[in-house]
Amino acid sequence: MSSRIGRLRRAAILAVVGLGLGAGLSSAEEPPVQKQYIPLLTYRVGAYASSGIPIWAGIIDYFTYLNEAEGGINGVKLFWDECETEWGVEKGVECYERVKGGKDGSPVPILWPHSDPIGKALTEKAAADKIPLVTLNYGRTEAVDGRVFPYSFPVVLSFYSEASTAINFIAQKVGGKDKLKGLKIATVYHDSPYGKETQPALDLLAKTYGFENIQIPVAHPGNDQSAQWGRIRQLKPDWVFLRGWGVMTPVAVKTAAKTGFPVDHIIGGIWSSSEEDVRPAGAVGKGYLAITTYPAGADFPIHDKIRRFVIDTGKSNLQDKKSFGSVYYNSGIVDAIILTEAIRTAQGKFGHRAINGEEARWGLEHLDITDQRIDEIGATGLQPTLELSLSDHEGGGIARVIQWDGAKWSTVSDWIQADRDLLRPLILERAAAYAREKGITPRSDADSTN
Template identity: 50%
Template structure:
């Protein structure tokens, strides 16, 4: 990418931001705490690029959602919590805010009290605080598709399927290599619980941030001789893990990556050390899906695409951004059915998210068949029972190697409720009822 194209991009972004400042009556706004520079820029540009591409598609192809134009503005956070909060404070005055999508556990944690007070939905697709799944306690937070506990359950179920059933896990040894951050530590208790339930031996090893040195951890892993290693990494930690595994003689085919260790950026720097590596995902990669094709035709061919490098269209983060766009837009569309085709308040969009039920037929109608499975959000269940699948890196691309797998939601729900109820007790919160959830302020 040339310096000129970067400057042109900044100019276009500034124009968009200026354009959105003068928001009109029938517009729905998406403020974005994006990160396009800094250590996690590759993920940020892909995700926010996909999200914006989808919003652009809806505007260009459909003229918005039932005539309501979608607008957005960006504030750079570099994935830093204080900058994320500063951007929130700066952008929250924009009219017609539909939802916040920071794609950062740290920023999301820092926003929970604020968005609850401001009555605006906070979307943490595939990540976030697990107990925010419980809508009785967290009315405005939505860890859509996959919370960290469901991810853990999905990975254990996949390993069990490879071994021939859950009963075959007994006596197996699994090491979890996790990022030394609140995100990385989120799943420690659930892995312990599943190890006790299924009888596998568990060892959880921390990698200090940012994870650019892992010799000691992988030598420990080599000494323990596990059957599988679960990689719960982020950013540079992932390719370094794969390279160090190779260096210490551990096969990539026995490493299962979590949902933030599943992108092209995680495997390309590791080169041949990543061949055979498998990772969980909620959305398939590739550009063959009708919705992605429409984005190429309608948005990129018109010169309005958000990614500088068109080769990244259909990459893991780009497709996640597109799926995130679908979920946000559909929540607005559902809320419009109840409240009218106009600019909605954050609380009305919250109602839309709490009725975000897209079955496989609706997903197909949206052009996303096989891109993701389905979602079924209710006022109580803010995750929406997302299905997962597994993809394997062949050195050039990801290939899907499993069916859609359901995490063990029934097992997880009581644990989530225990945690969320403890939070409610600590904060002195009244548990919400279905009647409370139906009301929405305008």
């Protein structure tokens, strides 16, 4: 009897060991995911499609280049799909819910809302799901304070910095910041939360430098601006800061010309700085100025690489080859560089595999795109350096000014630095108010290693 029990015990032990070995073998046979899913929230239809289509082309062409020429990011290839939002909040949130779980075994590392209202609507959802929202040159200004907004990244140029660089450019043109005193500067803005975003910054800048701050709203979509530019004719401002979007910008330029306001004293904001914004204005657009962080042009080394591996091989996403090197196409390239470099940074800590949102947040908060790295990519002059941290989710605060010569954009300034130290207390105040409202305990610098 005892020998039989012994045999049964030995058999049971061997069975358990066998199961363990089998499980280990099964696990060893399952390689880590070697592809990274990037969902794209796009708007190829609707009022802003003409702006969006070249952006997606720049993003997708850069992804394709990385896959074709470099085998992805450290051997991890990228794959993507699109979800149509029409730039609207309801569809944007639906798309987010559809894609947030990842695809084919790959989690979502980072999500681009590509819409200011969608980005604001997703702030709390994305934080709860631990998926970083990257909003290049738009998004919640207070999210610059990453202690309160760990999963929102308004990278490179917040709306406050956009306003400040416009004012600093005017200061350069008139001979210094002391010469701003007594000037009249009018902001013609899209009458929406996006358009109103720069008002607190401009109030502070006007108080600091002594210029008169005039605010003139334009109702969406901005097809008729005769009343607004009639008011400008009466007020006679020295400069106009145009914060438009879509059809509002060319209508503003044409209406300004009709009322006799000099177009070369209009400075468009970051979303009024594309070819799509000035071509419809025709000849009267010549001389128009705008702020950008991604100048136009296809003569950067990265364009040669994309041309060789993507354009010439018939793998481009471009619908109109004339958009190759346009402002919005280049913005897509810069978007893609920032996202992929954040993933690359995260891989340095977590391994060469698909990265999840929490790991990508760490990668973003430790992102340091230096001049040397920009040169290696082939984007020198196309994008500024970018260093992010837990307490600074913007990182740049610099922009350049471009001018339309009737056929193309020319860069007419060096990188202009925003008055970030002056604006920082405003940002912290807004972030603290949000934290109180939502019951958020801000993170400390000690959390940056986590």
